[in-house]
Amino acid sequence: MLRGVLRLTGMGFRAAAFSLVMLMCAFQAKAGVKPDAPASASAVALNAGVLADVDPGNDYVVAPPELIVDCEAKLRALGVVFKPAELPVKAGNAKRPTCGAPQAVVFQRGPTKIRYNSAPIVSCGMALGLARFEQVLNEEATRYLGQPVARVEQGGTYNCRKMARFDLVSEHAYANAIDIRSVTLKNGRKLSVLQSFGKLDGEPKRPEARFWRSVANRLYDEGTFSVVITPFFDALHKDHIHLDQARYRVDGSRR
Numbered sequence: 001m002l003r004g005v006l007r008l009t010g011m012g013f014r015a016a017a018f019s020l021v022m023l024m025c026a027f028q029a030k031a032g033v034k035p036d037a038p039a040s041a042s043a044v045a046l047n048a049g050v051l052a053d054v055d056p057g058n059d060y061v062v063a064p065p066e067l068i069v070d071c072e073a074k075l076r077a078l079g080v081v082f083k084p085a086e087l088p089v090k091a092g093n094a095k096r097p098t099c100g101a102p103q104a105v106v107f108q109r110g111p112t113k114i115r116y117n118s119a120p121i122v123s124c125g126m127a128l129g130l131a132r133f134e135q136v137l138n139e140e141a142t143r144y145l146g147q148p149v150a151r152v153e154q155g156g157t158y159n160c161r162k163m164a165r166f167d168l169v170s171e172h173a174y175a176n177a178i179d180i181r182s183v184t185l186k187n188g189r190k191l192s193v194l195q196s197f198g199k200l201d202g203e204p205k206r207p208e209a210r211f212w213r214s215v216a217n218r219l220y221d222e223g224t225f226s227v228v229i230t231p232f233f234d235a236l237h238k239d240h241i242h243l244d245q246a247r248y249r250v251d252g253s254r255r
């Protein structure tokens, strides 16, 4: 049942988020689970390929990410250049949610050397995701636009806050999310989500719109991120794509 109800892919988004809140409340009442509880120290093994937590059994847990064994060594093995960072987990109170991440890094350069407008500070799991993200960006940009990506404009990662529309703590509070606003191709052409995602009804003909949709679909379908929110989701996301590694899943990558 958890799988059916809490995997949010097949449901209306508003109804799904509402169900998630209701189920979380039910579970908390029943099992004494606190959604804001600090991350347990138990380690999460990364499946080959799938980076996000796709275990349906913990979908109701909203908390800082769990520790990933040898995460920094995994980043180094992928060719990621990073600096260790500190975002200590601080328990929340009535005014402020629990925030922070048990493992954080400043992601300076990934395996394909794409540059960011500002080096993102992210959970170590998200840094692993960003290394894969670069590869997907380049494959899809080359496929649809004949050029790899040189630069990514991100609009924020760590931010101690709740979600804008729902009474849930945002994964941004755990540095476990990133907002992508635009990419610039190697030839200097800039593609913003706002201007190039295309109309939301019907199949787009323009290659830049097909590029964005294909990137978003792959990032979700391949389990790089468990939550992929595009302009399809709501007007709040008309100008950026939100990617995170929450324990629940939301497929906002398609209509």
Ligand SMILES: [Zn+2]
Pocket: 172, 177, 178, 179, 242, 243
């Ligand atoms: Zn976001």
